[in-house]
Amino acid sequence: MKLTDSEQAMLDGRQGKARQKAMELLVRYGEALGAERFVDTDNVAGVPGSSTPYLENYYQDAGARYDVIFSRFDLDSDEVVEVPRAVVHTCHLQGGVDPDNWQVLGAKPEAARVSRESEVAAAAHDVRILKTCTPYLAGNVPAFGEHCAWMESSAVVYCNSVLGARTNTEGRESTSAAMLTGKIPDFGLHRDESRLGTHRIDVEIEVESIMDWGMLGYFVGEVVGERIPVLTGRLSVPEIVRYKHFGAAAASSGGVEMYHLVGVTPEASTLAQAFGPKHPLETLRYGKAEQRRTYETLNLNGRDTDVDYVMLGCPHAALEQLREVCTLLEGKRISSKANLWIFTSRAVKQVADRDGLTKVIRDAGGVLLTDTCSAIGQALPPGTKVAALDSAKQVHYLPAMMGIQAWFGTTRDCIKAALTGRWEGEAP
Amino acid sequence: MSSDTVVLRGRKVVGGCTEGEALVTHQTISGWGGVDPMTGTVVETRHELRGVSFKDKVLVFPGAKGSSGWSAVFHFARLAGAAPKAMLFNEMTTKVALGAVVMRVPSVTDFDRDPLTVIETGDWVKVDADKGVVEVRKAAARKDS
Numbered sequence: 001m002k003l004t005d006s007e008q009a010m011l012d013g014r015q016g017k018a019r020q021k022a023m024e025l026l027v028r029y030g031e032a033l034g035a036e037r038f039v040d041t042d043n044v045a046g047v048p049g050s051s052t053p054y055l056e057n058y059y060q061d062a063g064a065r066y067d068v069i070f071s072r073f074d075l076d077s078d079e080v081v082e083v084p085r086a087v088v089h090t091c092h093l094q095g096g097v098d099p100d101n102w103q104v105l106g107a108k109p110e111a112a113r114v115s116r117e118s119e120v121a122a123a124a125h126d127v128r129i130l131k132t133c134t135p136y137l138a139g140n141v142p143a144f145g146e147h148c149a150w151m152e153s154s155a156v157v158y159c160n161s162v163l164g165a166r167t168n169t170e171g172r173e174s175t176s177a178a179m180l181t182g183k184i185p186d187f188g189l190h191r192d193e194s195r196l197g198t199h200r201i202d203v204e205i206e207v208e209s210i211m212d213w214g215m216l217g218y219f220v221g222e223v224v225g226e227r228i229p230v231l232t233g234r235l236s237v238p239e240i241v242r243y244k245h246f247g248a249a250a251a252s253s254g255g256v257e258m259y260h261l262v263g264v265t266p267e268a269s270t271l272a273q274a275f276g277p278k279h280p281l282e283t284l285r286y287g288k289a290e291q292r293r294t295y296e297t298l299n300l301n302g303r304d305t306d307v308d309y310v311m312l313g314c315p316h317a318a319l320e321q322l323r324e325v326c327t328l329l330e331g332k333r334i335s336s337k338a339n340l341w342i343f344t345s346r347a348v349k350q351v352a353d354r355d356g357l358t359k360v361i362r363d364a365g366g367v368l369l370t371d372t373c374s375a376i377g378q379a380l381p382p383g384t385k386v387a388a389l390d391s392a393k394q395v396h397y398l399p400a401m402m403g404i405q406a407w408f409g410t411t412r413d414c415i416k417a418a419l420t421g422r423w424e425g426e427a428p
Numbered sequence: 429m430s431s432d433t434v435v436l437r438g439r440k441v442v443g444g445c446t447e448g449e450a451l452v453t454h455q456t457i458s459g460w461g462g463v464d465p466m467t468g469t470v471v472e473t474r475h476e477l478r479g480v481s482f483k484d485k486v487l488v489f490p491g492a493k494g495s496s497g498w499s500a501v502f503h504f505a506r507l508a509g510a511a512p513k514a515m516l517f518n519e520m521t522t523k524v525a526l527g528a529v530v531m532r533v534p535s536v537t538d539f540d541r542d543p544l545t546v547i548e549t550g551d552w553v554k555v556d557a558d559k560g561v562v563e564v565r566k567a568a569a570r571k572d573s
Contacts, residue, residue, distance in 0.1 A: 028442075032528055033522065171527070174522070225456060254493055
């Protein structure tokens, strides 16, 4: 790594021990990547110093708890250092516990306490506590071309593809180090040549609903892995929610961090711009057969049609999605055999509370929760055996992590399952 | 060195020397949501290693996929004593680089030959990550000797 004078000063400890440890970690990371320099960033999204009972118990070192967890885990330092405030704009992504509804989630009081204390400490270090996987729906919308250091694969793919800002999929340790230095390795998607398309996907069918976009994303991730798909063909212009579900799915079945929709996304006015001087490594088609196969894959973990849990809000629900759910729920009650949990950000819930949406959900027997989701919080209603989900990403993770069955369908299919306790979703 | 030994050369990701039994997968690995960090067991539905632990193995795989929690999950595996002994992989990404760094295990990439076509599960593998040299002793040959 070639360091600037100010970077070298941090590494030499001339700006304090914590920045030294952060720079040491970033240099180890940059060398592992084969990067040669850093870029400056003023937009970090991570989970700095976030604690759990496991970490509290693991690190018995003396010192303020936030300093201990941040030093030992986030900075991977063998020594505890005093952590200064963030030097660049930094926000906290999703966490494990809704502070107002931890009992609903079945969290232990200890977990709720540790989460609350590390949140207070993070805020005191100038971290904005957004507590969501959708920072772009909660006030952090980077500008075109802006260098960011973001975690959360579904937010990363949105940041690069929809906004044209630049971030790799960072991790907890690299974002926490970036928070104290304003630096991140100049690698991958920070560089022009790495943002060009690699695979061409010809979309031959209508892709309309959120479920349709989720299936397309899941298919694309499976076929391109970590590469950059360029989608062309019969594409309508998606809006925020469809982008959110498409990207989240592609980042789960594969490792898609960037995609182009020709004529739609900001770095792909034309097919030629999307690929630059490169030729597609492969051209694939997405037609009825591919869609059908993807639907079947996403429903591999569904067997019993008695549904006892419906989870929506992966990634965290946008206001428009809560409105749709309320339209379907208004004046009805969910089945006594089923639970309905909907997850969103604190910012969206504030609006939902005042708009009366939270009340509609509550009156129907559901709960609107924040900060987390069933996969992140590893939280299910007691006795859950069969879930219904409208997110390809959540279907990818939840059955594997929690050992339950799951069905995948439209938001309408899921709400119907909540009302009747039965799965009646059908292949498109 | 016997004729049953194959040598691969690559680039150091994280330095150090170790040896152990290979665990090979031709599928990329998810960290968060794909691995139980307390036991090092792969849990992803439809993964060919589902139910198998990489603890104390030399993990040979194409690369990382999925959640940005990759590094944190492998970091937790180190704390829980369930980390692999070494990692050998093809596709460099930020997930696998940061994961290797915080796991602090010898790791090598950019090989002169694809390790997935040379190394099989059960082979004995010596890793000198500082020099980027990997020696593979085939399991078939070990049984004969």
